[in-house]
Amino acid sequence: MxxxxxxxxxxxxxxxxxxxxxxxxxxxxxxxxxxxxxxxxxxxxxxxxxxxxxxxxxxxxxxxxxxxxxxxxxxxxxxxxxxxxxxxxxxxxxxxxxxxxxxxxxxxxxxxxxxxxxxxxxxxxxxxxxxxxxxxxxxxxxxxxxxxxxxxxxxxxxxxxxxxxxxxxxxxxxxxxxxxxxxxxxxxxxxxxxxxxxxxPTSNYRQRVVNIFGGKTNEKLVPVEEETEVLKISGFVGKPEFAKRTKNEQFFFVNDRFIKSAYLNHAINSAYEGLIKDGSYPSYFLNLTVDPKTIDINIHPTKTEIKFDDEHTLYAILRSAVKHSLGQFNIAPVLDFDRDNNLDTPYDYKNKGVSSPSVEVDRSFNPFQEETRTSKSTHIVASYKKEPAAQWESLYVGLESKGTKTERHFSEVEFESESENTSLFSEDKLVETTQTTYQLLNKYIISTIKSGMMILDQHRAHQRILYEGFLKHLTIKEAVSQQLLFPLTLEFSLSEMELLLQLKEDLEHTGFVFSAFKDNTISITGVPVNVPESEVSIILEQLISDVEQEVTDSNFSATDLLAKSMSKSLAIKTGQSLTKIEQEHLVNSLFACKEPSVSPTNRVTFITMSVDDFDKKFM
Known part of the structure; x- marks a missing residue:
């Protein structure tokens, strides 16, 4: 052979x-x-x-x-x-x-x-x-x-x-x-x-970060410096209030080599615990210097993953260093109208020494002298009541002469009949009894149907409603826009600006109006109807995040991606309370959609339970 x-x-x-x-x-x-x-x-x-x-x-x-x-x-x-x-x-x-x-x-x-x-x-x-x-x-x-x-x-x-x-x-x-x-x-x-x-150009590390990610990045950076026998840390982290919805500003460098480490990333996130909202990610640009003999960088073909000898120690040092820097440098003025200004320490007392409080005692006080104390108090009360009595009597002067006019005036007034009030009350009662929707845990909407009951996820249902609405506007290219009183200026990095330039035309079809694209900033003068001004930056950051995850290449067009991203950002969140009218409108709008049963991400929007299902539970 x-x-x-x-x-x-x-x-x-x-x-x-x-x-x-x-x-x-x-x-x-x-x-x-x-x-x-x-x-x-x-x-x-x-x-x-x-x-x-x-x-x-x-x-x-x-x-x-x-x-x-x-x-x-x-x-x-x-x-x-x-x-x-x-x-x-x-x-x-x-x-x-x-x-x-x-x-x-x-x-x-x-x-x-x-x-x-x-x-x-x-x-x-x-x-x-x-x-x-x-x-x-x-x-x-x-x-x-x-x-x-x-x-x-x-x-x-x-x-x-x-x-x-x-x-x-x-x-x-x-x-x-x-x-x-x-x-x-x-x-x-x-x-x-x-x-x-x-x-x-050649520069220091802070200038290099600013040159890449824009001029306003400088005010967002908090320096981190720590040196131990095991690890030396230098670089910057972002202030919590500037946390982004994307992870494109997270960089770890070990001995001047970029790496990805979910374990060390968790250390950063734990340092920010309680400082940033869920779904937001802190920015960090950290250089870690360790002994080359304590790491193995040949475990991945692209050398972006490194194995450390003692990861637990590095985790603890990194977490404490970031928390220390955030506490030391992240100082911002707080505007609190509920704060009592009397509790603030005046500047004149900044360097003033503390004096011991003095206590004054009336040594001649005798609690057993009741007669004297009672007579004094009686005299005070009597003198207090004498003058107000005369004042109250003056208020009733001339009241008898005005009485006839008042009676004559009220006799000409017509009152509503009680039958109308009774009818109005019964209608209110009827509205309450015909209620068909209920909200459970500010997450689900329960609605009665002929065969039983329907349970609807309010977040996914609203996503489907918004998605089909945005898709319609993008297709027919006729969207309604609401103008802003003052232009909204947002800043992005150069790579993010390129993405927004590519999506500019589609964004305009949804209702956005852009007045300028300059360097790292964009000016917005109009937004889609029902889009709050405070949500604009969140929508664009979410859109950038979705595009960077290469969703556009999964056999979907940029139009579909834009509609999905905006509907995800603007949909009603879990935990939001809805009125009865809003609940019913949500249910009716969902079943007016072409595909009411699934969200834009192909997840179930509602389930039904028949009477037979309930009967089986009680067997």
Whole structure:
């Protein structure tokens, strides 16, 4: 029987390895940016075309490579980061597997230009599908320029699995933010389709956060500093009043490497316990410095997950450090009209010493002297009552002369008959007896039907009603808007602004009126009918969160996503009390919908219980 196991060719092995390293264009961006950082560059440019599907180019001014290193860098397991197995436990660089360039060159057209300082000419290498097509000397500045064109050109199935350009661009921006935040000492510039998206100069960490997420972020930040033998923490957390409905401003960096950790994230949330509302998420930008020997960063292909030796200690230190910073720096003036100003300490008494209170005693007081005390009190009461009696008597002067006129006046007044009052009372009684809806626990509405009883979830039912209403407005593009007395100005990050620009037309069809889109701010002069002004920011944040979760690519249009997101934000919440008229209107509106039985997220809106079901319970 012939052998069936054989070694795979190198180009096939590289394509398989590319499945781990390169999942989407953002993966290429991450690998190339990290290589530039390891090369010692202090200025890095990222150029993107068509969300990375056509071109991804990274240009740096690092130390460059020799001719031999440039050719060897595209071989598998060729790296300058480690020399022995022991180096895996003390890694301070970014990439170290030596598979990044080999995997990228296996599935794309790659062009490398590199030159070291002091060399007159650099090296040019062109590779297509792991095959070197061209190698020559070239004129190029110091550093390295690596272009990745036509990603997944030889794996069309993988290319078809890529999302839309908007989604892929968001992933690229996320990776760009993570790398830029971890290295504020490096200048980063990003271009997309010829226009500059980000220009981040060298700065301190606070300025880097503000440059990425907008100028008003500065007032939201609370510094966190803590240093122990096990862990050093530095960075910022957001004030509780600025908590967002999205998680796009949560960043952990361990030894300048971005990580995801649900365990450490729980430590942050527990520090904010009682300070933020449910459904809101705090912002944090925290750098954790630990001994490289106490962590294992080789447990995940993308290196975004790390295993710590002692997670419990890190949890306790991180939680206490954040709580301490929130208590120390989160000081805001409180406007409380119910507070008694007399309880405030005057500024003049700030540095004044405390004196002991003195007690005065009437040593001549004798409680057994009843006669004297009674006579005094009787005299006081008598003198008190004498004068008011004369005043009361003056009020009745001339009352007899006015009596006849008063009687004559009231005799001309016609009173309503008692029969009408009786009829009105009976109608009220009739309304109470014909009540058909009841609210249970401010969550469910119970309504009687011919066969028994119907129990309706008020939140899901209202979602369905609003969803079909918004969908109708978006389809016919005729929505009613209510104008605001003063324009509402909201601030978002650059990536969030791009999302809102893409959804601007659909938002206008629902009733929003925008007056300006400038830098990081938008001005709103009109909102849909029945939408409170205070809910506008919540609606837009929820919409951004839904779009970032890639709901738009689940065979649903942006119009459907917008209608779902707005209905979820504006629907009646659990715990809200409804009047009898509101309950009946909700029930009637639900059954006027096309699909009353399910919510926009395909969850049941109501259940029914027949009389037979009740009878079975009593058997």
């Amino acid at each position: 012939s052998d069936i196991i054989q070694l795979l060719p190198d180009h096939v092995a590289n394509q398989i390895a590319a499945g781990e390293v390169v999942q989407r264009p953002a993966s290429v961006v991450k690998e190339l940016l990290e290589n530039s950082i390891d090369a010692g560059a202090n200025t890095i440019k990222l150029i993107i075309k068509d969300a990375g599907k056509t071109l991804i180019q990274v240009i740096d001014n690092g130390k460059g490579m020799t001719v031999t290193d440039a050719r060897l860098s595209f071989e598998r397991h060729a790296t300058s980061k480690i020399r022995s197995a022991e180096d895996l436990f003390s890694i301070n660089t970014k990439g170290f597997r030596g598979e990044a360039l080999a995997s990228i060159s296996a599935i794309a057209h790659v062009e490398l230009k590199t030159k070291q300082d002091g060399d007159e000419l650099g090296t040019l290498i062109k590779i297509e599908g792991s095959t070197v097509k061209h190698q020559d000397v070239t004129v190029t500045p110091k550093g390295t320029s690596l272009s990745v064109k036509n990603l997944f050109f030889n794996i069309p199935a993988r290319r078809n699995f890529l999302k839309s350009n908007n989604v892929e661009l968001r992933h690229i921006i996320d990776e760009f933010h993570r790398v830029a935040l971890a290295h504020p000492n490096i200048a980063f510039v990003m271009y997309h389709n010829g226009s500059e998206s980000f220009n981040l």
